[in-house]
Amino acid sequence: MKYGRRLAAAAIALSATFAVAACGESSDQTADSPDAAAAEGPGFEAGDKLSKSEADELIDTAADAMSTIHVEMGVDAVEDGASVSATSVGDYQREPVISQTKLTVDEADGQTVMEIIVIGETTYVRMDGDKEWMKDDGMFSGLVSALVPSPYTLFESLSGEVADDTITYVGQEEVDGADLAHYSFAVDEDVTGEGDGTLDGWFDADGQPIRLAMAMVKDNEITMDFSKHGEKLTVTEPKAEELTDGA
Numbered sequence: 001m002k003y004g005r006r007l008a009a010a011a012i013a014l015s016a017t018f019a020v021a022a023c024g025e026s027s028d029q030t031a032d033s034p035d036a037a038a039a040e041g042p043g044f045e046a047g048d049k050l051s052k053s054e055a056d057e058l059i060d061t062a063a064d065a066m067s068t069i070h071v072e073m074g075v076d077a078v079e080d081g082a083s084v085s086a087t088s089v090g091d092y093q094r095e096p097v098i099s100q101t102k103l104t105v106d107e108a109d110g111q112t113v114m115e116i117i118v119i120g121e122t123t124y125v126r127m128d129g130d131k132e133w134m135k136d137d138g139m140f141s142g143l144v145s146a147l148v149p150s151p152y153t154l155f156e157s158l159s160g161e162v163a164d165d166t167i168t169y170v171g172q173e174e175v176d177g178a179d180l181a182h183y184s185f186a187v188d189e190d191v192t193g194e195g196d197g198t199l200d201g202w203f204d205a206d207g208q209p210i211r212l213a214m215a216m217v218k219d220n221e222i223t224m225d226f227s228k229h230g231e232k233l234t235v236t237e238p239k240a241e242e243l244t245d246g247a
Helices: 003-020 052-064 141-147 151-161
Strands: 068-079 082-093 098-107 110-119 122-127 133-136 167-175 178-187 197-203 209-215 221-227
Touching: 052 151, 052 167, 052 197, 151 178, 151 209, 151 221, 167 197, 178 209
Parallel strands: none
Antiparallel strands: 068 082, 068 221, 082 098, 098 110, 110 122, 122 133, 167 178, 178 197, 197 209, 209 221
């Protein structure tokens, strides 16, 4: 099978996994402290709704903290009665655009592994332990971006949702030993891809995003953990001898 056809078939299969992992009802991903409802956050009390200017500041501060970012994503879904899970580990740089990601999808009939490097307008992909990379200058780039969306695209979508009372401060909660501010975002299909919903976000004292969690119907959820804010990113472009012509 030609490499390009193999990638297209895998991408179509994987896209279903992420289509069901959209937003819906609030996800419970943290160990809430007993006093979370009464705790005071950065200028807010639990249950307060943010004004548009406050919401803009929250999103802009988070986005500014991600000149480079490490993202670990987990997806658990049920598609046509079958369980599907996926994990993604990646590093991203906003300008110039650079990223390196490894996506693993587990289904009943097997596992698919896709490694992706993006440098500017060029995408390199290899699958399931292949030694060679396929270089793509546009044919699959959009599809790959849909499968493993960059955190910058996500926050741009959130920014477009901001208005008065669209973000609620839930309270302070402990996540992996850190005291974080938990916010609930009301979002529409521009973010969820499927109707109105909510997205939960946890931010540190500097406003850096630490976790986002989304859920849609029972058993379908996606979590993104963020770290290494602003740290130097090194991505090695595949050498010419490591590329395949797709034949």
